[in-house]
Amino acid sequence: MKKVSIDPITRLEGHGKIEIFVDDNGEVANVYFQIPELRGFERFCVGRPVEELARITPRICGVCPEAHHMAAAKAIDACYGAEPTRTGKMLREILYNAFSAADHTTHFFVLAAPDFVVGPMADPAERNILGLIAKVGPEAGGKVIQMRAWSHELIEIIGGRSVHPVSTVPGGVSKPLSKEEAERVKEIADYQVEFAQFAIEVFNQVVLGNSEYVDLIMSDMYAHKTYYMGMVDENNKVNFYDGDIRVVDPDGKEFVKFAPEDYLQHLTERVEPYSYLVYPYLTGVGWKGFVDGKDSGVYRAAPLARLNAADGMSTPLAQAEYERYFETLGGKPVHATLATHWARLVELLYAAERTQELANDPDVTSPDVHSMPTGITGEGVGVVEAPRGTLYHHYKTDENGIVTACNLIVGTTNNNAAISMSLKKAAQGLIQPGGEISEGLLNEVEMAFRAYDPCFGCATHTLFGEMPLEVAVREQSTGEVLNTVKRFV
């Protein structure tokens, strides 16, 4: 048996590590995905005034601090018995949807698109954002940079800061939006919608226009028939900020729909001795191991899952794109992991349209930005759809609002089991007896992983391109490195 290590990949709460064991016949025996770090937020949030958790938990992730800020804000509302005012809720949602649009933009253009636009087997020196710009045209690069910069400007206007925003308070936000700020927010929202349409056009041309890529997306090597989870509004349409949690089975039928505060009845987390990150599964189905199918409680979250779990999008352009997505990919549910990239663009369009819709509401500049707490309730659950999956914050407090317990299930964690399964399936499909472990192969294993946009796939790739990997083929008994394949930028 040989051990193939992809070590370290990069981070979630720390660094990721993939261990691939190859047996004596040269076939993949097993794959382990490990998270080697734990920081203990759930422990040190205890003892803090509950409202401070909106300022502490964003430090779980500097890539998506807005998601933690909002999930915390909602849990804090519940702990304080403070129902947000209409404007307070609107300002939170504008910030949050603008952030979601920006985050999806970064992932698609910087991380995912180079595989398709430039090609999965292309020279790695070209398979990056710069290669993409060369192929699609320099104006595309300019648009991506403007989209990111303007979106972050919007986040700063409402949130105070673009990394680790601060402005939510129980029942809303701290600061009203001025008329001038509202005009700028509208302008940014308009640009977001325009940009999202451009992004879908790029996808049409370079991915859907190439039957090889469509075949790759739909290939069995990248598919898993799992349950899917996503937040939906009262019409079962996708919503990132508010709603119930809906889970559909591998046939696409509703398995369960529950209010966020009931999450403990439906989700259970499992501990494995080789990773610091737990593995959530559906309590109602049970844990059957790292396998897919109707009998396995493994579920998936994030864009692919959210579109499968909902009946549609609440905004017109995104709804049209949602319909085209399922028509093209053979109906619901879509199990193809790589289709996540298209799903992400449908969501990008939705988030931009939703930002625009809210930014044009006349109440957006109302000074009534927060309500007042009605009394300490002692408990609160706050759930939002983070770009990488459903994010749960659950707090308990004493009668003074001091936190006594804190439980968090973060976006990427939902997909922990599925990521492990996808890596194994891709590695088994790609690593063949006697075959060479090439750079292109590495990239194709990585594509299984990248589709989930695990949290460590952060925006620093912008200028340097590909996520570098090294695969070392080791003799299992001695640990001796027999062969090394490296991929640099």
Place this chain on the structure above:
Amino acid sequence: MSKPKFAMYWAAACGGCEIAVLQIKEKILEVGENFDIVFWPVATDFKYKDVEALADGEILLTLFNGAVRNSENEYMAHLLRQKSQVLVAFGACAAQGGIPGLANVSNAAEIKELVYIDNPSVLNPDRVFPQERFEVPEGELDLPHLYDTVRALDQVEDVDYYIPGCPPEGPQIWAVLETIIGVLKNGGDLPPKGTVLGAGTKSCCDECSRVKEEKKITGFKKPWEVPWDPEKCLLEQGIICMGPVTRDGCGGRCTSVGMPCRGCYGPPPGVTDQGAKMLSTLAAIIDADSPEKIAEIAATVPDPLGTFYRFGLAKSMLRRAKV
């Protein structure tokens, strides 16, 4: 002539420092022009053995972000110190322990017990815990050792400079890099060792746009308990704001939206313990006629440890008697 080498590493951190570096936007190209980036886990080759293979001092500049929370973090701190001429503690976690340092109210066993046993969503009747070495049927897997105590970078290694902030602000980061690039190109001296770079020498109050008058408070309030006022000092309204005991450099962003400072830029020059300084600051502005009354009002601060030492617990004078 080859370009000087640059590295950036994240230990126990959130990734926000990496995003902050991106906020320098197109200037990052100048970093690329002036440095050979040899190690940056998210951006370039990130195998540790490539760093191990470098000569001692071969890297000119390493920006190290994140606290030291486990054995892997510590190993990298020592390795990068050995390989770097200039080692910078970048961001609040590396400089002061940051928010992960709040875990020093606890220890590794307690954290694991909570995360893997007590959390209400966890089902773990066999009490399975992550193991540093674990035999699977196909071979052996390993994980780093989680420490009981979180440390700032200079508590495990010799540090040349500090860039505070959670995260440091983009323009401040660029100002530091520009200075270093300038010295490389045109000669001159780098700042003295131990200097706090990318920040001011006063307090956050000096850059906060709110108007400060006489501070006299009779009790504490939460931000939502006062009417919105973009002009008035938050502390004067009774909202606990760490501005007076925090170094300037952020531009007063939190207070601009009516939220109090939590001290991420660390203590200003001359202050070693930010939390202790805040206590004395509060005592001085409480409007009461007797020391007993002052103490009584001061005691109503809900969470002094988590508020006054939000980012600086690991580096503070507070030390626990036992783990």
